[in-house]
Amino acid sequence: MNKSIRIALASGLAAAAVVGCASMEPKPSDAETSAKALQVMKASFKEHGQAKLDRLNQDETQALCSQYAGKELPRSVAEKIEKSNLATIKYPADGKYVGDWKSGEKIAQLGQGGQYSDDPKKPSGANCYACHELSKAEISYGTIGPSLWHFGKLRGYTDEMRRYAWGKVWNSEAFNACTNMPRFGHNGILTEQQVRDVVALLMDPASPVNQ
Amino acid sequence: MRQRIRAAVAVAGFACAVPLALAQGSATEEIEKYRQALQDGNPADLWEMRGEGLWRTPAGPKKATLEQCDLGKGPGVVKGAYAELPRYFADAGRVMDLETRLVWCRVTLQGLSEADAKKNPYGSSNRKSDNEALVAYVTSQSRGIPMNVRLDNPQMKEAFALGEKIFYFRGGPHDFACATCHGEDGKRIRLQDLPNLTAKAGAQKGYSTWPAYRVSQGELRTFQWRLNDCFRQQRFPELEFASPASIALTTFLAYNANGAPFDAPAIKR
Numbered sequence: 114m115n116k117s118i119r120i121a122l123a124s125g126l127a128a129a130a131v132v133g134c135a136s137m138e139p140k141p142s143d144a145e146t147s148a149k150a151l152q153v154m155k156a157s158f159k160e161h162g163q164a165k166l167d168r169l170n171q172d173e174t175q176a177l178c179s180q181y182a183g184k185e186l187p188r189s190v191a192e193k194i195e196k197s198n199l200a201t202i203k204y205p206a207d208g209k210y211v212g213d214w215k216s217g218e219k220i221a222q223l224g225q226g227g228q229y230s231d232d233p234k235k236p237s238g239a240n241c242y243a244c245h246e247l248s249k250a251e252i253s254y255g256t257i258g259p260s261l262w263h264f265g266k267l268r269g270y271t272d273e274m275r276r277y278a279w280g281k282v283w284n285s286e287a288f289n290a291c292t293n294m295p296r297f298g299h300n301g302i303l304t305e306q307q308v309r310d311v312v313a314l315l316m317d318p319a320s321p322v323n324q
Numbered sequence: 325m326r327q328r329i330r331a332a333v334a335v336a337g338f339a340c341a342v343p344l345a346l347a348q349g350s351a352t353e354e355i356e357k358y359r360q361a362l363q364d365g366n367p368a369d370l371w372e373m374r375g376e377g378l379w380r381t382p383a384g385p386k387k388a389t390l391e392q393c394d395l396g397k398g399p400g401v402v403k404g405a406y407a408e409l410p411r412y413f414a415d416a417g418r419v420m421d422l423e424t425r426l427v428w429c430r431v432t433l434q435g436l437s438e439a440d441a442k443k444n445p446y447g448s449s450n451r452k453s454d455n456e457a458l459v460a461y462v463t464s465q466s467r468g469i470p471m472n473v474r475l476d477n478p479q480m481k482e483a484f485a486l487g488e489k490i491f492y493f494r495g496g497p498h499d500f501a502c503a504t505c506h507g508e509d510g511k512r513i514r515l516q517d518l519p520n521l522t523a524k525a526g527a528q529k530g531y532s533t534w535p536a537y538r539v540s541q542g543e544l545r546t547f548q549w550r551l552n553d554c555f556r557q558q559r560f561p562e563l564e565f566a567s568p569a570s571i572a573l574t575t576f577l578a579y580n581a582n583g584a585p586f587d588a589p590a591i592k593r
Contacts (some may be wrong), residue, residue: 135505141482146485146488148480148491149486150489150572153490154569154570156567156568157568158555158562158563161562164559164561168559178499179489182507183492183522225498228559229556229562234543239397239508242514243514253514254514256510257510257518286499292534295498295499295500300499301497
C-alpha cells in the first residue's frame, strides 16, 4: 500500500520533471491536465474506514460536471446528463410516495453518513438543512440551495408533484445538470423508505414545511 | 498594535458565532471558551513560542537546529518566507508548501527519517505536534506581509493548474467538490459562512487567516489540516500529509490570495 503510493509518487515526480525540462513544449491540453490531476490525487489519498480510494473514480456525470466547472455547460451536455440520470430513478413499485414526515424531519436534520469519521453501521442522514430552509422552526439552515418552506403548499399536493419530489431527492441531476445537490437515492445515501419519509416532509400537508 | 489587530479579528469572529449559540445550545459552552480565550489573548502565541524553541534547539540524529533551513529566501531567512510559499525548490526538484519544506529540512538538516518527520502532523492536547508549532512560528514571521506567490517557472505553473483541477474535481457518494461549498458568494452551510474561494476577496480571507487557533478544539490548526478536514466533509478518503495533491491545491489557493496581507496565526471558533 505504502509502497505503491511511493511508486506512484515517484512516477508523478518523474512526469513533473519531464514537463519541467520541456519548457519549450506547448502547454498541456485541458484533458491532459485533468488526467494528471487524477493521477496525482490517486497518489495522495489513503483509504480510511468506509472512504476507500474508489471514491476517486468518477462516473460520467461527475467527470462531465468537473470538466465544465466554472465554464458554461453546453445545452447538449446538460441534456445528456439529465437524460442518463432520469433513467436511473427508481420510483416506488407500490406508487406510495409519501411516508412519515416526522422521520423525514430527523433525516433532514442528520448530517452523519459517508464521512470516514462516521460509523457506517449507523443510518445516514441527508442534512437537507445544511443547504435549505425547510421549516420556520429550524433557524440553523444553509443557503446553498433555495428555500423549500411551503414547498407542497405552493406547488400543490398533486401526484405529479409527489413524483417530482421523489425524483429530485432520488437523483437531483435528472432535473438540473451539475446541480450542487447530492443524488441521495441513486448514490445509496438514503434507502427507499428514507426517501419516502423525506418526500413526506416536503409533501404532507401536516409537515412543518407546509405550516 | 499587533495585540489590537488580533483583538479586532477575534471580535469579528465572535460576532459571527453568536447566532450559532442561539440555534445550537451546545455552542454556548464553546462561546464561553471563546470569551475566555479573548481575555487571555490568542493562545496561538504558545505554539509560536514552542515552535521558535524547536527551530533553535539541536535535535534529531544529527543534533542540528533548523536555523539553516532554507524556506526559499536563503538559509535561515524566516521573515517573509511564508508569504512566498509554495514555491519551487531546486535542491528538492519540486514544488513544496511550508509543511512539506519543514519535513525536508528536518530530514536533511536533523537527519530524521521521512516517516518520523511526517509523524503526528495534527496534534491533540495529550500529543503535541511539532509540525503545528513550527508552522505557527514560521507563519508568524510573515504577519502583515502581502501574499506573493509567483508562477514564474513551469513547475509552479503546473502545480497551480493541477490544484485548480483538484478544486473542481467532483466525486464520492455526495458528488462534492471544493467548489460545491466554496464556489459562490454569500453562501453558508447551516450557519457557517462559506468563503467563495474562486473570488479574490474570499480566497484572500480564506487563505491569509490560516493557521488558526481553534477554540472549539483547543489546538492550533495548519492549512493542511484545513484541507484535510474539508476533504473529510467532502466524503473523500484521507488526504495524506505533505502529498502532491495537497501541495498543488495549496498552490492554487495561495496564488489566488496574492496581495492580501498575511494575517495569521489567527483565532477561530
